[in-house]
Amino acid sequence: MFELIRADAQTRARLGRLTTPHGVIDTPVFMSVGTQASVKALDPRELREMGTQIILGNTYHLNIRPGMDIINQAGGLHPFMNWPGPILTDSGGFQVFSLATIRKIQAHGVEFRSHMDGSLLFLGPKEAMAIQRQLGSDIAMVFDDCPPHTSTPRELRAAVERTIRWAAECREQPRGEGQLVFGIVQGGSNEALRKECAAALVGLQFDGFAVGGVSVGEPEPEMFRAIEMTEPFLPADRPRYAMGLGTPAQLVELVARGIDMFDCVLPTRVARNGTAFTRRGSISVKGGAYKADFRFIEEGCDCFACKHFTRAYLRHLLNVGEILGLRMLSVHNTRMYLKVMEDIRSTIADGTFAEFHREFVERYVPTQKVLLARAAAGER
Amino acid sequence: MFELIRADAQTRARLGRLTTPHGVIDTPVFMSVGTQASVKALDPRELREMGTQIILGNTYHLNIRPGMDIINQAGGLHPFMNWPGPILTDSGGFQVFSLATIRKIQAHGVEFRSHMDGSLLFLGPKEAMAIQRQLGSDIAMVFDDCPPHTSTPRELRAAVERTIRWAAECREQPRGEGQLVFGIVQGGSNEALRKECAAALVGLQFDGFAVGGVSVGEPEPEMFRAIEMTEPFLPADRPRYAMGLGTPAQLVELVARGIDMFDCVLPTRVARNGTAFTRRGSISVKGGAYKADFRFIEEGCDCFACKHFTRAYLRHLLNVGEILGLRMLSVHNTRMYLKVMEDIRSTIADGTFAEFHREFVERYVPTQKVLLARAAAGER
Numbered sequence: 001m002f003e004l005i006r007a008d009a010q011t012r013a014r015l016g017r018l019t020t021p022h023g024v025i026d027t028p029v030f031m032s033v034g035t036q037a038s039v040k041a042l043d044p045r046e047l048r049e050m051g052t053q054i055i056l057g058n059t060y061h062l063n064i065r066p067g068m069d070i071i072n073q074a075g076g077l078h079p080f081m082n083w084p085g086p087i088l089t090d091s092g093g094f095q096v097f098s099l100a101t102i103r104k105i106q107a108h109g110v111e112f113r114s115h116m117d118g119s120l121l122f123l124g125p126k127e128a129m130a131i132q133r134q135l136g137s138d139i140a141m142v143f144d145d146c147p148p149h150t151s152t153p154r155e156l157r158a159a160v161e162r163t164i165r166w167a168a169e170c171r172e173q174p175r176g177e178g179q180l181v182f183g184i185v186q187g188g189s190n191e192a193l194r195k196e197c198a199a200a201l202v203g204l205q206f207d208g209f210a211v212g213g214v215s216v217g218e219p220e221p222e223m224f225r226a227i228e229m230t231e232p233f234l235p236a237d238r239p240r241y242a243m244g245l246g247t248p249a250q251l252v253e254l255v256a257r258g259i260d261m262f263d264c265v266l267p268t269r270v271a272r273n274g275t276a277f278t279r280r281g282s283i284s285v286k287g288g289a290y291k292a293d294f295r296f297i298e299e300g301c302d303c304f305a306c307k308h309f310t311r312a313y314l315r316h317l318l319n320v321g322e323i324l325g326l327r328m329l330s331v332h333n334t335r336m337y338l339k340v341m342e343d344i345r346s347t348i349a350d351g352t353f354a355e356f357h358r359e360f361v362e363r364y365v366p367t368q369k370v371l372l373a374r375a376a377a378g379e380r
Numbered sequence: 381m382f383e384l385i386r387a388d389a390q391t392r393a394r395l396g397r398l399t400t401p402h403g404v405i406d407t408p409v410f411m412s413v414g415t416q417a418s419v420k421a422l423d424p425r426e427l428r429e430m431g432t433q434i435i436l437g438n439t440y441h442l443n444i445r446p447g448m449d450i451i452n453q454a455g456g457l458h459p460f461m462n463w464p465g466p467i468l469t470d471s472g473g474f475q476v477f478s479l480a481t482i483r484k485i486q487a488h489g490v491e492f493r494s495h496m497d498g499s500l501l502f503l504g505p506k507e508a509m510a511i512q513r514q515l516g517s518d519i520a521m522v523f524d525d526c527p528p529h530t531s532t533p534r535e536l537r538a539a540v541e542r543t544i545r546w547a548a549e550c551r552e553q554p555r556g557e558g559q560l561v562f563g564i565v566q567g568g569s570n571e572a573l574r575k576e577c578a579a580a581l582v583g584l585q586f587d588g589f590a591v592g593g594v595s596v597g598e599p600e601p602e603m604f605r606a607i608e609m610t611e612p613f614l615p616a617d618r619p620r621y622a623m624g625l626g627t628p629a630q631l632v633e634l635v636a637r638g639i640d641m642f643d644c645v646l647p648t649r650v651a652r653n654g655t656a657f658t659r660r661g662s663i664s665v666k667g668g669a670y671k672a673d674f675r676f677i678e679e680g681c682d683c684f685a686c687k688h689f690t691r692a693y694l695r696h697l698l699n700v701g702e703i704l705g706l707r708m709l710s711v712h713n714t715r716m717y718l719k720v721m722e723d724i725r726s727t728i729a730d731g732t733f734a735e736f737h738r739e740f741v742e743r744y745v746p747t748q749k750v751l752l753a754r755a756a757a758g759e760r
Contacts, residue, residue: 037693038702044688066671066696073672074692082688291446292453308424308462312454313417316446322418323703 001207002239010354012258015345018239020086020138021178025053027239027260028344030337031088036061037081040268041330044083050335054085056263059131060092064114068134076136089137091128093144125169133176142170144184149217156188164200171204180207182241188213189222191229198233208239215244219373231258248277248340249364255344256357267337271329274318277336281365285311286318303335381587382619390734392638395725398619400466400518401558405433407619407640408724410717411468416441417461420648421710424463430683430715434465436643439511440472444494448514456516469517471508473524505549513556522550524564529597536568544580551584560587562621568593569602571609578613588619595624599753611638628657628720629744635724636737647717651709654698657716661745665691666698683715
């Protein structure tokens with residue numbers, strides 16, 4: 001199922017190949033987020049053209065709209081959205097704990113009110129796995145308890161215990177034909193909890209292991225520590241997935257820390273705000289600085305936007321609210337992420353990843369927020 | 381410049397060919413509206429794939445944003461938006477009279493406040509032609525006075541006189557290399573004024589003639605009458621353009637009344653509201669009726685949306701606000717319009733247009749608004 005092709009000699013980076021019912025995925029891989037059965041602003045042809053290997057769907061959202069009745073009639077998520085490649089579905093745990101109004105956490109799941117219409121719903125290991133089986137995703141995630149970054153040690157421990165118990169329940173549920181199931185390690189920034197959670201999940205022999213409880217509002221240094229304290233306890237022969245991360249530089253850093261899979265809304269979300277990712281950091285194309293800049297977004301980029309449109313034109317489109325502007329930034333940003341992953345894979349393959357890693361991080365100018373968090377961490 | 385290939389024996393429909401600097405256009409033709417240098421939600425590849433021959437740009441809007449400084453630096457509108465085919469630009473007359481706050485109508489143009497930031501601007505024959513020359517459009521429109529549907533006879537007469545005077549001024553302005561210039565006939569529903577305006581403009585020997593002052597809020601029967609009372613005074617050897625119209629059935633009706641060119645925002649505008657055009661009328665794909673309808677929007681349609689996505693999926697996308705939904709309805713609606721024009725051209729060519737016309741209008745269910753206007757006209 002997962003073949004480890006090469007482990008980098010100087011970093012913890014790994015080159016691998018993951019086989020799923022809808023195709024083989026080369027890792028490290030970036031997975032585009034299609035929460036509501038659509039990668040925002042992009043169509044399947046654009047996704048294929050830019051080298052998308054796998055996309056995400058979301059149990060919580062799809063269960064509310066359009067509802068499983070519709071998706072079942074369509075024959076599952078693949079035919080419903082006409083995406084022929086692999087799909088990973090998140091379990092809805094993160095959304096229940098971050099988006100919904102929780103009414104009661106019970107032994108076998110959570111009673112909550114939908115963020116859409118307030119209707120009372122229940123999601124637990126059994127329900128989340130049943131929905132993901134019906135969605136027909138290639139990779140299903142266990143239903144976990146994902147507490148906020150501000151949780152107390154007591155809350156963090158309770159979340160880890162619940163996550164382990166629910167993971168065991170998920171493990172026992174029937175799965176779709178060929179469907180892989182990944183465990184999710186919680187434990188926040190607590191090393192002992194991370195280790196305990198990882199060990200318990202590894203014992204349950206999942207097909208892959210995710211690090212959850214990151215990208216929940218913590219500063220970057222804390223995120224890196226959470227990954228570093230978890231990774232050593234994950235088996236080398238299974239893929240590792242860091243959930244909800246991150247900037248291009250963070251992806252390179254996390255590959256160097258042994259992570260194989262990523263998903264993040266940033267490429268399409270910041271595009272809708274008029275921001276483009278480049279190898280030197282993000283730029284606000286919407287800004288007045290680019291109004292007479294007739295270069296492409298990024299020199300050397302092979303995306304559809306960089307083959308056809310200048311910054312000045314895209315800036316105009318964003319400025320007057322034309323949909324083509326955010327479409328083209330979504331195309332560029334997504335292709336930029338995928339190309340970084342391609343470069344990561346080729347440099348691991350030829351033994352030059354450590355150099356690529358150093359140069360990439362050196363060249364990439366982080367956002368002010370990341371810089372401030374780093375400075376604060378240095379002062380501690 | 382304009383070649384009349386065939387005049388239909390049973391109707392006033394005409395098959396023609398219009399040569400412009402950026403390519404030859406087969407008429408009757410539908411022109412997609414790209415007011416702000418983008419056909420809303422569509423990219424140039426999609427436009428080409430669906431058979432788009434020519435698109436529109438707008439003097440008033442482009443002059444305000446991005447401004448002529450930027451477009452001049454880009455080398456004109458074609459390179460700015462990367463559209464290699466013909467472009468027709470409207471003069472801004474319609475927008476000045478419908479969108480802006482007019483401060484003073486002067487002898488040689490209008491002083492008005494921008495609808496964007498209230499800044500004081502001036503647009504007249506000289507300015508409108510200069511801007512269109514810089515935009516580099518293949519077809520420029522004269523700067524006209526387009527009064528509202530509710531104008532008094534005195535206002536209508538003043539508008540016609542001003543339109544004729546301004547047309548003569550436009551005629552004297554320098555034009556871009558190979559740029560065609562079309563006159564615009566005003567006169568509302570007044571037969572004498574329409575005739576007077578048409579005769580005066582024909583005397584000025586424009587390259588083509590538009591019927592303006594339609595699609596300004598008048599009921600459908602009045603719109604047809606305005607076309608019918610103008611068309612006989614337009615020369616057979618020049619293209620005729622009905623501005624801002626209409627529904628698919630209206631386009632077929634207007635071709636039968638001797639019109640060669642159309643532009644309309646409907647295909648992309650109603651798409652953004654979740655409505656799709658079909659040969660049996662428009663349907664609200666967003667409506668609950670289609671939530672489990674796994675057919676394509678329209679059987680036999682060859683558009684990208686109808687090759688890939690079901691009504692149920694598109695309805696879901698529109699329902700949850702995913703951009704792909706309005707994108708795909710924009711694709712379908714635009715292709716539907718273009719395919720109707722293709723059918724019009726092929727039936728004029730083989731002498732079966734009258735039959736096509738009758739069957740199309742018979743099958744097409746108009747909106748409630750159109751039906752009510754027809755009933756009211758019948759009662760008069």
